[in-house]
Amino acid sequence: MARALALMVCLLGLVLSTQVATSEARAFFVFGDSLVDNGNNDYLATTARADNPPYGIDYPTHRPTGRFSNGLNIPDIISENMGTEPTLPYLAPELTGQKLLVGANFASAGIGILNDTGIQFLNIIRISKQLEYFQQYQQRVTTLIGAAQTQRLVNQALVLITLGGNDFVNNYYLVPYSARSRQFSLPDYVRYLIPEYSKILARLYELGARRVLVTGTGPMGCVPAELAMRSRNGQCDPELQRASALFNPQLVQMLGQLNNQFGSNVFISANAFNMHMDFISNPGAFGFVTSKVACCGQGPYNGLGLCTALSNLCADRSKYAFWDPFHPSESASRIIVRQFMTGTTEYMHPMNLSTILQMDNY
Numbered sequence: 242m243a244r245a246l247a248l249m250v251c252l253l254g255l256v257l258s259t260q261v262a263t264s265e266a267r268a269f270f271v272f273g274d275s276l277v278d279n280g281n282n283d284y285l286a287t288t289a290r291a292d293n294p295p296y297g298i299d300y301p302t303h304r305p306t307g308r309f310s311n312g313l314n315i316p317d318i319i320s321e322n323m324g325t326e327p328t329l330p331y332l333a334p335e336l337t338g339q340k341l342l343v344g345a346n347f348a349s350a351g352i353g354i355l356n357d358t359g360i361q362f363l364n365i366i367r368i369s370k371q372l373e374y375f376q377q378y379q380q381r382v383t384t385l386i387g388a389a390q391t392q393r394l395v396n397q398a399l400v401l402i403t404l405g406g407n408d409f410v411n412n413y414y415l416v417p418y419s420a421r422s423r424q425f426s427l428p429d430y431v432r433y434l435i436p437e438y439s440k441i442l443a444r445l446y447e448l449g450a451r452r453v454l455v456t457g458t459g460p461m462g463c464v465p466a467e468l469a470m471r472s473r474n475g476q477c478d479p480e481l482q483r484a485s486a487l488f489n490p491q492l493v494q495m496l497g498q499l500n501n502q503f504g505s506n507v508f509i510s511a512n513a514f515n516m517h518m519d520f521i522s523n524p525g526a527f528g529f530v531t532s533k534v535a536c537c538g539q540g541p542y543n544g545l546g547l548c549t550a551l552s553n554l555c556a557d558r559s560k561y562a563f564w565d566p567f568h569p570s571e572s573a574s575r576i577i578v579r580q581f582m583t584g585t586t587e588y589m590h591p592m593n594l595s596t597i598l599q600m601d602n603y
Contacts (some may be wrong), residue, residue: 254477267601268344269328269555270450270493271316272371273403275350276568279316280307281366282350284332289351289362294550295537299571300556311536311558312571316346316401318578323399328382331374341382344398345593347371353408354438357421361411363368368404372444379449395449397601402445403456403513405411407432410461417583427480435495442499446507452597453508454581458488459517465535466566469544475533477521485514493590494518509597510590516577517569518560527576531561536570 271277275289282290283306290307291297297305299312307330308314318326326348329336336345347368351359356367366374382391413430425433445453460482461467471478489512496508510569524532536555537548548554548565555561564570569577580588582595592600 251538263302266325266343267323267598268342268398269320269323269325269329270344270375270395270398270400271346271348271402272347272368272445274352274376274407275309275348276406276456277314277316277346277401277403278307278309278348278350279314279328279330279346281332281346281348282328283307284330285349285366286364287364288353289349289359290366291350291548295552297555298546298554309565310571310574311564313574314571315403315574315578318571318574319399319401319594322594323579331378338385341378341385343583345375346379347374347378348403351407351411352404353406353412354404354434355408355412355421355442358408358412361415367564368441372441375445375448382546392449393514398449398450398452398602399597400445400450400453400458402442402453403443404438405434405458405488408459409458409481409488410467412471413484414481420426420472422562427484428487429439431484431491434488435491436491439495439499441558442496442508446499446503451507452601454511454594455508456513457492458485458512459513460521461485463517463521463532464567465533465542465544465563467544468533469541469566475542489514506591509592509594511581512588512590513577515588516580516584517573520573520576524562527562528572529562530560534561535563535566536561537565542566 283292291309292305292307294305300306300439320327326343328344331345331347336377351362351365352367353359356365359365413419460477467478467481493510496510499508500506520527520529522530533542535543536558537552539552543553544566558570559572561570562573584593
């Protein structure tokens, strides 16, 4: 009897230590919009989804996964660099048990900082709901490994959040004389967005996030969709470029204020604008034949409408900076993540991801 009891205790200890060991691998959490959505919108009644071919044509399964990419997206490539498996969408039924310890992707295409951003897409997971799901996730993990271990897993995790672009292209500039553009001048709109974003990030901190990679907006006026609608000569739209130029510096300033408030470098800013402009300005230097024409689409610059099975499709996706009218190709995403990992302060402030991973590797 005593031997059997000792064996049971030993086995229980082994199971618990295995769970703890599994949680030692750094968890990864993702919040935001279509640039980082790994497929949550596939489970929702929304038009903002990437569940039809040719999406996923270069993914390992060669099938659409809900990622707005021909293959892997930015979170996948970050996971690859961290040596971990990609995070599953939070709504995926297979996100259970040990898979929860890898982290979760809460992102949803179409959302923004503001709740009225993306209303045309109907049923999407607004950022407040993503944060609610993060709380729910922690409750689920607590039943697996206990409250103390869950808190440790969350505190030591890497978090990526990508918001802001849709607040311009799918809100302020969505239609001429939109409600928000009648309410605010562009500088005032940016001044309204930044404190709203600050509240979201402070809430992430309250929920236990201690290393948060925050991406600014890319050069919104240069994406094929905006070239098709706004450009006569293939030049980036100056008005959307001005929006990025106003938003991004104020975002960096706000992150600095939050870090001062919390007494450490919780929030790391990634200059997505500079990262994109490198290959938009000089596509040939990065192996691209074009940074204006999307690989998949129709109309000028393949920038109109959605990428579908009926769209024009380029033969070699690695030669295109943009996969569809709004989203980078896997090749471009790899260039962006390379700057996340090793970029100078021109791209990553106050430090890059490799430095963070080394510092936190205790």
